[in-house]
Amino acid sequence: MTLAEIVEGKKEALRVTEIAEILDVSIKKIYRMTARGQIPSLKISSSIRFDPQEIAAWLRSQATTSPVRRSR
Numbered sequence: 001m002t003l004a005e006i007v008e009g010k011k012e013a014l015r016v017t018e019i020a021e022i023l024d025v026s027i028k029k030i031y032r033m034t035a036r037g038q039i040p041s042l043k044i045s046s047s048i049r050f051d052p053q054e055i056a057a058w059l060r061s062q063a064t065t066s067p068v069r070r071s072r
Contacts, residue, residue: 009037013042013049 003022007014019039020027031048033039040054 004059007059008051008056010052012052014052015050016048019033019050019055023024 002047007022010018016027016030016034023030029064030039034041034048040051040058042049042051
């Protein structure tokens with residue numbers, strides 16, 4: 001199962017902590033990405049939330065098709 005499929009299975013808006021856990025990054029990183037407009041988010045009063053469908057689409061757009069090169 002891909003990350004996008006996992007997120008799509010969520011029915012409620014996601015919180016910063018949930019997104020950080022799913023992406024395996026720090027909460028601080030998610031706040032920075034949100035402030036820079038690097039990840040789709042919703043601001044509700046002073047809270048930041050994430051629409052699961054928008055995050056799934058964003059994840060798919062971030063996927064690369066070229067293989068990762070490893071140094072020898």
